[in-house]
Amino acid sequence: MTMTGFLDDLWTHSPAFRLIGCAAVALVVAMLVHRAIRALLWRWSDDHPMVRDMLRFARAPMGWLVPLVALAVVLHARPESTLLAPVPVLSRGLVVALIGVATWLAVRCVQAAEAFFARRFPVDVADNLHARRVLTQSRVLGRTATVLIVLLGLAAALMTLPLVRQIGASLLASAGLAGLAVGLAAKPVLSNLIAGLQIALTQPIRLDDVVIIEGEWGRVEEITGTYVVVRIWDERRLVVPLNWFMEHPFQNWTRRTAQIIGTVFLWLDYRVPLAPLREELQRLCREAAEWDGRVCVLQVTDASDRAMQLRALVSSGDSGRNWDLRCRVREGLLAFAQARYPDALPRWRGEWSRAPGGEREAAGMAPRRPPEGQRSPHPEDGAGELPGSA
Numbered sequence: 001m002t003m004t005g006f007l008d009d010l011w012t013h014s015p016a017f018r019l020i021g022c023a024a025v026a027l028v029v030a031m032l033v034h035r036a037i038r039a040l041l042w043r044w045s046d047d048h049p050m051v052r053d054m055l056r057f058a059r060a061p062m063g064w065l066v067p068l069v070a071l072a073v074v075l076h077a078r079p080e081s082t083l084l085a086p087v088p089v090l091s092r093g094l095v096v097a098l099i100g101v102a103t104w105l106a107v108r109c110v111q112a113a114e115a116f117f118a119r120r121f122p123v124d125v126a127d128n129l130h131a132r133r134v135l136t137q138s139r140v141l142g143r144t145a146t147v148l149i150v151l152l153g154l155a156a157a158l159m160t161l162p163l164v165r166q167i168g169a170s171l172l173a174s175a176g177l178a179g180l181a182v183g184l185a186a187k188p189v190l191s192n193l194i195a196g197l198q199i200a201l202t203q204p205i206r207l208d209d210v211v212i213i214e215g216e217w218g219r220v221e222e223i224t225g226t227y228v229v230v231r232i233w234d235e236r237r238l239v240v241p242l243n244w245f246m247e248h249p250f251q252n253w254t255r256r257t258a259q260i261i262g263t264v265f266l267w268l269d270y271r272v273p274l275a276p277l278r279e280e281l282q283r284l285c286r287e288a289a290e291w292d293g294r295v296c297v298l299q300v301t302d303a304s305d306r307a308m309q310l311r312a313l314v315s316s317g318d319s320g321r322n323w324d325l326r327c328r329v330r331e332g333l334l335a336f337a338q339a340r341y342p343d344a345l346p347r348w349r350g351e352w353s354r355a356p357g358g359e360r361e362a363a364g365m366a367p368r369r370p371p372e373g374q375r376s377p378h379p380e381d382g383a384g385e386l387p388g389s390a
Contacts, residue, residue, distance in 0.1 A: 026070040026071065064101045072095075113138065136199075193225065194243075205228065209252055211250055213250050253319050261294075266312070269343075314326065
């Protein structure tokens with residue numbers, strides 16, 4: 001018997017061989033069609049960057065999805081008379097694999113959209129408020145959609161198993177207690193998901209926002225589906241759950257704009273003239289690259305029995321520059337006071353006078369009074385008079 005005759009006989013009398021042959025042909029045809037369609041879409045997406053991102057991110061899952069779809073079509077189109085023992089198990093496994101790859105593809109499409117918006121709206125520019133708003137929305141909504149897609153894909157894959165379907169029917173029959181238990185167990189996850197949607201829509205925080213949380217100054221570095229990472233100024237990372245921002249007050253220094261006004265406090269003696277200090281402050285601000293030209297004011301805000309408190313207000317485009325400007329102004333004003341008015345820096349001072357017995361005591365303190373009936377030896381007190389007598 002020739003090889004052709006052997007194959008004809010095998011094709012005629014062996015259903016398994018026919019099924020394997022049809023699957024092989026379907027795989028080859030599907031891969032050729034996939035490559036042709038991908039090449040056409042790639043050429044067409046020259047002027048559509050988002051479509052190109054989708055094609056790039058979906059390359060791996062589509063490489064698995066096309067062969068699985070071809071196999072599913074072959075198994076579904078087989079004659080009913082083709083009864084093979086492994087076919088039902090293979091069909092069920094193929095359905096689970098299709099659900100898994102479809103979930104993977106949907107997640108990669110969401111990631112492609114996030115990458116497109118991150119490239120379309122860069123945050124490393126001077127005025128990045130709109131970019132941070134769009135990027136925060138895309139990031140939070142993308143992470144939330146990813147979690148929901150994975151949960152739905154996992155549920156769909158489990159529901160293809162008969163045992164899981166029976167358990168699900170039993171749980172639905174006793175949905176009261178089971179629903180309460182599941183709700184309590186999933187409360188943190190659900191609260192974070194809802195908080196993520198609220199943050200994406202209302203945007204109390206955005207990426208790269210400057211915030212004060214629990215007394216820590218930092219920038220929002222990452223927003224995930226369950227938590228927020230805040231990069232503190234000393235390179236530490238503060239991880240905060242999403243629902244924390246919905247339940248606790250916090251400071252956001254860049255809610256509407258990154259511009260900020262900083263304060264510099266100095267304690268100086270009353271003898272320091274204010275006009276030269278104001279002129280020096282104006283000079284320091286004009287020469288500082290961090291000053292944005294909006295606010296440069298010096299005021300006396302408090303006074304004590306020893307010194308007066310001066311407050312300098314200076315403005316900058318963002319909090320980082322304002323910190324540097326405040327340090328520059330503080331150092332400059334102190335150097336100016338030290339050079340021009342060294343005697344007017346805050347200090348303890350007093351006037352000393354001669355006391356009975358040759359001792360010296362500070363003025364402003366209650367003098368030691370001599371015993372009753374003893375005359376004061378000092379001429380200033382008057383001969384024959386008691387201290388304090390008229």
